[in-house]
Every structure is written in C-alpha cells, then in structure tokens.
Amino acid sequence: xxxxxxxxxxxxxxxxxxxxxxxxxxxxxxxxxxxxxxxxxxxxxxxxxxxxxxxxxxxxxxxxxxxxxxxxxxxxxxxxxxxxxxxxxxxxxxxxxxxxxxxxxxxxxxxxxxxxxxxxxxxxxxxxxxxxxxxxxxxxxxxxxxxx
Amino acid sequence: xxxxxxxxxxxxxxxxxxxxxxxxxxxxxxxxxxxxxxxxxxxxxxxxxxxxxxxxxxxxxxxxxxxxxxxxxxxxxxxxx
Numbered sequence: 001x002x003x004x005x006x007x008x009x010x011x012x013x014x015x016x017x018x019x020x021x022x023x024x025x026x027x028x029x030x031x032x033x034x035x036x037x038x039x040x041x042x043x044x045x046x047x048x049x050x051x052x053x054x055x056x057x058x059x060x061x062x063x064x065x066x067x068x069x070x071x072x073x074x075x076x077x078x079x080x081x082x083x084x085x086x087x088x089x090x091x092x093x094x095x096x097x098x099x100x101x102x103x104x105x106x107x108x109x110x111x112x113x114x115x116x117x118x119x120x121x122x123x124x125x126x127x128x129x130x131x132x133x134x135x136x137x138x139x140x141x142x143x144x145x146x147x148x
Numbered sequence: 149x150x151x152x153x154x155x156x157x158x159x160x161x162x163x164x165x166x167x168x169x170x171x172x173x174x175x176x177x178x179x180x181x182x183x184x185x186x187x188x189x190x191x192x193x194x195x196x197x198x199x200x201x202x203x204x205x206x207x208x209x210x211x212x213x214x215x216x217x218x219x220x221x222x223x224x225x226x227x228x229x
Contacts, residue, residue: 017158021165028169034227036174036219040181043212044165047188054197058149064196096196105203112207112215119219126223133228 014055022048035122035132039115046111050104057097065098153194161187174227178216185209 009016021044028041067075067090075090126132129140164187168180185208193201 014154014158017162020162024162024165024169032169033229034174036216036223037169037177037227037229040168040177040216043181044168044184047184047208051188051191054192054195054200057197058195060149062149062196064198066198098197098199101197101200104197105200108200108203108208112211115212116215119215123219123222132223 015052018048018051018055021051033134035125035134035137036119038134039118039122042118043111043115046107050107053100054104057100059093059096062094062096065095065101067095149195154191157187157191157194161191172227172229174220174225175217177227178213178220181216182209182213185212 025041025043025045025048029038029045032038032041071090122132125137129137131137131140161184164180164184168177168184171177171180185204189201189204189209192198192204
C-alpha cells in the first residue's frame with residue numbers, strides 16, 4: 001500500500017484529483033434531480049477532461065510557450081552566421097508543449113456552445129411542463145400518455 | 149508549474165465543485181460555478197497555458213455563468229436537491 005502511494009499517487013497527484021472532479025461531475029449527472037444542476041455537473045465533468053489533456057503538455061522548469069525577443073534575436077544571429085552544427089539558442093525543453101493547449105481551446109468554446117443549447121432546451125422544458133425537476137417532468141409525461 | 153500552488157488550487161477546485169452541486173439556491177450555484185471557472189483559469193495560467201486561461205476567463209467563467217443566470221431568472225430559482 002505504501003509502495004503504491006509512493007509510486008502512483010504522490011508523483012501523479014494531479015491526475016487523481018482530476019479523476020475525483022470527473023467523478024463529482026458524473027455523480028451529479030446521474031443522481032441530481034434538477035436539470036440546471038445536471039448541466040453544471042456536465043460542465044465540471046468536461047473541465048476534468050480538459051485539465052487532464054492540458055496537464056500532459058506541462059514540463060518541469062518550462063515557461064509559457066512564447067519566445068522572448070532577446071532569445072529570438074540570438075537565435076536569428078546563430079542561424080544566419082554559423083553552420084547547422086551550431087547549437088540552436090531556442091531549446092524546446094524550456095517551453096510548455098502548446099499542442100494540447102490549442103486543442104483544448106477549441107473544446108472550451110464548443111463546450112460553452114453545447115451548454116447554451118442545453119440551457120435553451122431546459123427553458124423549453126420549463127415552458128412546457130412548469131418545472132425543472134426530472135421526476136416531476138417524467139410524471140407529467142407519464143400522465144400525458146395515460147390521458148391518450 | 150509550482151506544486152504548492154497547484155495543490156492549493158486543486159483543493160479549492162474540488163470544494164467549489166461540491167458546493168456548486170450541493171447548494172439548493174440555483175443562483176448561488178451559478179455564482180459558485182463562476183468561482184470554479186476562475187479557479188480553473190488560475191490553474192491553466194499556472195500550467196503555462198496562458199491562451200487557454202484567457203479563453204476560460206472570458207468564455208468559461210463569464211459566458212457560462214451569464215447563461216446559467218439567464219436560465220435561472222427565466223425559470224425557477226429553488227431546487228429540491
């Protein structure tokens with residue numbers, strides 16, 4: 001048990017907390033009765049996945065993926081004057097990997113769009129049934145079918 | 149990435165998620181969800197993803213909260229759970 005904690009839990013503690021956040025979201029989608037609560041839980045579930053992917057681009061002792069002007073000038077100087085054997089001044093290890101950032105940027109925007117559509121549907125449900133609680137909506141749908 | 153900062157924000161993140169899902173007032177839930185969004189934004193700036201942090205602060209924390217508040221004002225504020 002102690003070895004498991006030292007090898008798997010402590011070095012990757014952030015992944016474990018992401019799983020906890022994801023399970024909180026999943027629990028709310030399944031167990032919560034209010035439709036707005038379900039949608040908040042769905043957004044929390046989504047952010048857990050985004051956190052997992054962005055954390056894959058993190059490096060130790062790395063900074064944001066933006067090249068400073070001094071470093072860029074030095075890079076241009078070395079690449080113009082010396083041959084290809086000279087070591088480049090820009091080291092990829094010094095910058096966080098921006099590829100997952102860009103992918104998750106798209107996912108955030110799409111997530112907000114889907115949240116907006118879901119909230120609009122929730123408003124339509126309230127207009128038709130007069131309630132946001134899932135069990136009451138299901139009861140009313142059942143009564144509607146029994147009448148017919 | 150600063151580990152202490154990371155742990156503090158992640159603890160607050162879990163707390164904000166639990167509070168947002170357990171309060172009975174939906175407007176309060178929307179506000180705590182906004183706090184959750186800004187904590188995520190801090191976490192992304194801390195991970196080196198500044199572009200994602202900008203987007204989260206405007207779109208994730210701002211627009212989502214406004215959409216939820218608009219829905220709550222158009223429907224009912226109280227929730228049974």
